[in-house]
Each structure stands twice: as C-alpha cells, then as structure tokens.
Amino acid sequence: MQLRIPGPTPCPPQALQAMGRQMINHRGEEFGKILNSVTGKLKQVFQTKGDVFLLTGSGTGGMEAAIVNTLSPGDKVLSISNGAFGERFGDIAAGYGAKVIRLSFEWGKAVDLDAVENALKADGDIKAVLATHNETSTGMTNRLGDISAVVKKFDKLLLVDAISSLGCINLPTDDWHCDIVVTGSQKGWMVPPGLAMVSVSERAWQAHAQAKMPRYYWDFSKAKDYSQKGQTPWTPAISIFYALDTTLDLMLSEGLDKIFTRHAQVAQKTRAGVKSLGLSLFPDEKYASNTVTAVNVPDNIDILKLSQVLREEYEVVIAGGQRKLAGKIFRIGHLGSVCEDDIRSVLDALNKALLKAKKS
Template sequence: MSFKIPKNLRIPGPTPCPDYVLEAMGQDMINHRGPEFQDMIKRTTEGLKSIFQTSNDVFILTASGTGAMEAAVVNTLSPGDTVLSVSIGVFGDRLGQIAETYGANVIKFTTTWGTAADPNDVKKVLDDNPNIKAVIVTHNETSTGVTNDMAAISKVVKDADKLLLVDAISSLSSLPFYTDEWGCDVVMSGSQKGYMIPPGLAFVSVSERAWEASKEATMPRFYWDFGRAKSYLERGQTPWTPAVSIFYALDVALQGMFKEGMENVFQRHIDLANKTRAGIKNLGLELFADETHASNTVTAIKVPEGVNGGDLAKRMQSDHDVVLGGGQGSLTGKIFRIGHLGHVYEEDISIVLSALEDVLPKIGFNG
C-alpha cells in the first residue's frame, strides 16, 4: 500500500516538524534510568519552565494533551467539588467532561462559539456560587479559532480565591503565557502544537497552591500522580517508560525556539495570523471568530453558502497537497480551519491562499 505525504499540513495539530527534529528522533534508544536521560530531562524541564514563564514544578508526561487535562483534574479535586467550567468550544467542553467523569459538580459557563469568555460574566458566576473550588478554562480554543483573555480571567479567579486550571495546549510556545504572573495553578500543554514535534508528550506546571490542593484531593490517580512524577524527577527519571524519541525531539526543538528568540516566535505567529485573516477576507470569505479575540495559531473560516466543506477539503488536498482542518462538533461542515502554529512560515500560508483562490470557483464559490 502506498500513500502520499501532504506537503502543506495546515491543521492545528499535529503540526509539521522541521528536519532537525525528525533527524533527532532517529537516534538510538538509551536507558531511561541512565545518565544520558537524566541530563536530557533536566534540560528539557528547565527549558519548559522558561516557556511556561514559571518557577513552579513542571512535569513531562508521556501522553496526549487530554492526558494532561485529566492529570490536572484528578490531582487537585475530589468527587463532589464544585467546579466552574468556562468553555468556548469543543476542548473547553472536554475539560468539563473530564471533571464530571470523576464526580465533580460542574457548573457550565459556555459562550456563543466564535466568541471569547467575558471576564465580567465569569466574575458574576463566581459571585453567585461561592462554593466553587476551582475554575477550568481554555486559553486558546482551536475548534473555534478564539483566544481567551487569560490575564483578565485569571485576575477574576484569583480575586475570588479559587484554584485556576488552564488548558494552554495549543497556545504555549506560540502565544505569550505568564503562568506565575497570572497566578495559574495548573497549566497544561502538548507536544504536537507549537513545539514543532510529534504527539506523545504532555507538559504540566503545578503551583504551591495546587500541591496543597493535591494533599486533600481524593479523585483516583495512578499513572497521573503528580507526587510520583515529582519524586522520580528528583532523580532524573519519569515514573513510567517515557517516549524517548519524542524527548529527543523536544530537546532540539526547545533549542531551536530559544535560538530564534521567543519574542520573535510570538511575532512570527502574529504576522502569520494577520496574513491569513487578510488573505481570507480578500478572497471574499467570512471569518468565523470575533476578530477581537481571534487566535494567532489557527484561523476558522465559515464555509460559504452553496459550498460543501468536505468537497473543499478534498480538492485542496488532491489538487494542491494542502490539508485543512474541518469543523468539529456542531460546527462540522460549517467551518474550515487553517493552522498557522509551530513550524510554519509566510510561504506556507501564501500557498494555502493561492490554492483556495484556485479551488473555490471550481466548487461553486464566486465571492
């Protein structure tokens, strides 16, 4: 069986990997209880602390981003705890579902998809429900192409003296995030987004307040136990067999980002987002997200009336080797998404826009 490798993968994760990352992954296996791995986990953990902008503990889990979500919940909460779930899309809903699965009493605050959460509305829910123990919220929602104002939301949560658990899976390393300055207690991130490496690792930061909550938390945990992760990290190990090849990738990818300079990385994402949104509007297409809070990692676009979203995706791939993201949940068939996070540059976006200009008239759009 043969298959064609897409040349322009424009989904919001997994994202393309630079050649130096792919080459690093080809190294031989090493003893994950030996000195080489000890050195590597120390380097990568310190590098991640810089990305997270934190002096808190940071752990590297062999898991998807959803594993980090589950770890955040089970290490800090107990069945029956009241939790405010602030959702602006599919992944915000998922975080709330995880808490519900483990027995939390979840108060759901959901915005109209395509808009960000208003910090004043979050404050009102907290004021009306003083028994809330924790707030769980997504920073950057790839399903809708929206970024929440975490500085403002975190202030509201901290003023109310609640735990703050933040899904930053698709924002950390692509957008500025200030874990300590914002007072975030657990922050989650994933390897397959802005880090330019394959899926397989998840990253979490844990504040002192989160550690205190963990002492009282009674949700069951074994694989996700932060306490076990901390004790093993102190000896340069992980509790369970790690994804060694993805650690190799992380090690060199962090070096690559720091060489570029994180401020330059952030600016590159801003420039790419602006280019994408401007190009989409020039084609006569309509953005899905409120531009005030539009994400700089992914752009969501409304499928034009009379156009089949599935046909658009198929023609973009068959004719131009461009792979677009589709809509999820209730947005299936209604939007398509262009990922511009991680290892992506202006030429990649220019190719996507040119391909859309070619394909759209062929499937019924004459905007």
C-alpha cells in the same frame, strides 16, 4: 505537503533527525540529562519558576491530570466554555465526580468577565475554575490574563488548557497566577504527538495534598519523586524527548518575543488573505487566534470537495469543523514551524480550490 491543521504540526528537519537516534536506557544517566535539559527549557517557555512535568500521553491526558491531581469527588468546579475543548475540560471533571457548574458562551464569542465574577460571587464553595486559553475548535483566544484576575479575586484554583497556545502566544504562567497549565507536544512545540507538559504552582501542590480523585498513571507526586532521580515514573516516549530537546533549542534561540510576533504576523496574513478571497471569519475577529484561523464555509461551497481538492491537487491539508460546527467552518492551522511563505502558498491553493469546489 502543507499540513495546515491545528495539530499535529509539521516537524522541522532537526526534530526528525533527532528522533532517528537509537533507544537508550530510560533509567540511565543519559536520559536523566535529557529530562533535566528539557524540563529547564520548558520552564523558560512556560515562564514559570514552579514545577514542570512531562507526561507520556496526549494533551487530553494532561487535562485529566490537572483535574485528578487537584480535586476530590463532590468539589464544585466552574467550567468556562465557548468551544469544544472548553466543554471537554468540564466533561473530564464531571467524569471524576466533580460538581461542574457550566458557564457556557456562544461558540466564537468572548467570555463575559462579569458573568464569571457573578458565578463566583454566587457560590463561595467553588474550588477551581477551568479555562481554555486558545479554543482550537473556534479559532479564538480567550483573555486568560483578565479571566485570571477575576478568578484570583475570589482566591480560586485556575486550571488552564493551553494546548494550542503555549509556545506560540504569550502566556506568563506565574504572572497570571495559573495553578496548572497544560500543553501538548504536537502543537507549537514542533514534535509528534505523545507528550503532555504541565506546570504546577505551589497553590496546586497544596490542593494536590488534599485531592481524593483516583489517580495512578497521572499522579504528580510520582512524577516529582522520579524527576528528582532524573527519571519519569513510567516508560517515556524517548524519541519525542530527543526531538523536543532539539526544538526547544530552536525556540529559545529565536526568542519568545520573536516567536509571538511571528505567529501574530502569520495569523494576520492568514486572516487578511481569507477575507480577500471573499470569505468570512467564524469568531469575533477581535479575539481571533494567532495559531488557527476558523473560516465560515460559504453556502455555495462543498467543504468535503474543497478539502479533497486542496489535498489531492495542491498538497494542502486543512481541518474541518468539530461537533456542531462540522460542515460549517474549516480551519487553517499556523502554529509551530510556520512562516509567511507557507501561508502564501496555502492561500494561493485555496483561491484555486474554491473555484473547483462550488456546488452544482
């Protein structure tokens, strides 16, 4: 089966084998060694010298952790959005009482950096900026380095959703002055859902000391205190730690630059292949993602039928559109454990399935 959705992604055999290990004491020395090992390797991929924590939960849980650990009810937050997950980030902040200023752009179009600067210039009380590095819902990557340069010009906190980019697309956390970066285990890390990984800058810790939003399970102070003992505050997803320790070895052995290049090449092959079938890309191709390709559904194609034929006849699973893009696009995930041969087989199946999915 070719699982080509933007997550969960296929697990390599080494990860599956690692997860088959017996349980261990999560308060014992053996788990402490694994936690320290995984944390050290994650810092290399995050490209940070700051703290990195592993939280048992989904990527959205990590986004919530970023909010509640750095903000107080009533704080003004600029939420930059050009897709479903950008909107979700703002919704989480609003749910905890932040005053969210929504800077929304057309889905699939680039963030206007001048608009970001003007919004920050217009309201000096803004405390933090929420940004999505890779917008999974539209298949595009935002210019995070450029966004950061604008945000830091005004000395604001930068909280980043990098759930579907980190480990696949270059994101130098420290060089881009990202205060919180969030990712999820089921994406480019090649292990099952269940862990959110977050980096915390020194500036974020300063904000944390003043933050008044309610928090308990997601409290970074608890995570830091327990990490110094080689533990997590709560019972961790031990099997996923086993797998992640293994896949991080695979990633570091391949090398970050080679990983980024592989994803860029696979993405380019995907985009070229889709266009060769007479299909068009949803986002501005200049900003097309290297982890997920979003494709417009032609008027003469039944998208439900297309997905069914791909799954049942060719063992290829793709993702549909989300929210206002439901029925209008489909998405091909190509992150983590993926190579050009995988995409070649997906495109071949897509070519055949399109003929069978035409509306009568």
